[in-house]
Amino acid sequence: MRAARLQHRTGILWIAALVHRLAGLALAIFLPLHFLTLGLAIDGEARLNSFLRWTDAPLVKLSEAALVFLLLVHMLGGLRLLVVENLEWHDGQKQLATLAAAVSAVLAFILLVRAL
Amino acid sequence: MSLRLYIWQRLTAALMAPLVLVHVAVIFYASRKGLSAADILGRTRGSIVWASFYGAFVAAVAIHASIGLRNVLIEWSPVGERPAAMFSIAFGLLLIVLGLRAVAAVVLP
Numbered sequence: 001m002r003a004a005r006l007q008h009r010t011g012i013l014w015i016a017a018l019v020h021r022l023a024g025l026a027l028a029i030f031l032p033l034h035f036l037t038l039g040l041a042i043d044g045e046a047r048l049n050s051f052l053r054w055t056d057a058p059l060v061k062l063s064e065a066a067l068v069f070l071l072l073v074h075m076l077g078g079l080r081l082l083v084v085e086n087l088e089w090h091d092g093q094k095q096l097a098t099l100a101a102a103v104s105a106v107l108a109f110i111l112l113v114r115a116l
Numbered sequence: 117m118s119l120r121l122y123i124w125q126r127l128t129a130a131l132m133a134p135l136v137l138v139h140v141a142v143i144f145y146a147s148r149k150g151l152s153a154a155d156i157l158g159r160t161r162g163s164i165v166w167a168s169f170y171g172a173f174v175a176a177v178a179i180h181a182s183i184g185l186r187n188v189l190i191e192w193s194p195v196g197e198r199p200a201a202m203f204s205i206a207f208g209l210l211l212i213v214l215g216l217r218a219v220a221a222v223v224l225p
Contacts, residue, residue, distance in 0.1 A: 038218035049153035075136045115147040
């Protein structure tokens with residue numbers, strides 16, 4: 001009974017909705033920190049510069065690439081939703097959701113390789 | 117979610133889609149090795165274009181994120197609609213204040 005009720009949770013579009021929500025939450029948590037660090041420039045270039053040198057660390061670069069993945073997957077997944085809600089229905093939504101995740105992952109990976 | 121909030125969330129989403137693309141392009145550009153604060157600020161300070169771009173981005177994201185947070189709190193946490201609404205409004209205001217401060221920090225000459 002319980003397994004039957006949870007069966008939809010293995011569907012690609014259910015996972016896409018979960019990824020969209022979790023990515024949005026993660027971005028919302030990150031944004032205030034992002035704004036605070038950019039605000040360091042108010043105290044002059046030196047403070048922002050020392051922060052930028054900290055971001056050269058490989059682990060920080062990895063986190064940046066992960067954030068770019070979250071931003072892209074949230075944006076592309078959101079665009080798919082806007083199209084579904086406002087335009088005529090088209091089949092292939094599972095493929096589109098998968099493509100959105102794949103494009104986001106590839107771009108984030110390219111960013112990581114360029115930055116390292 | 118009320119119709120009014122639904123429309124605001126979708127409108128801000130549609131507005132932000134092209135802004136996100138440009139922002140990601142900026143991230144790719146800025147992620148070049150050894151880019152200093154002077155390099156970045158030299159391009160942004162005094163620029164009305166960057167001030168307008170990121171000013172609009174901050175306003176849209178503050179609205180979009182606070183409505184999204186309200187929905188998540190209502191659906192995934194035991195808090196009621198009223199506390200969720202109050203918390204999300206406070207979060208939106210925090211994003212506006214910190215976001216506009218960050219924009220000012222990088223664009224004011």
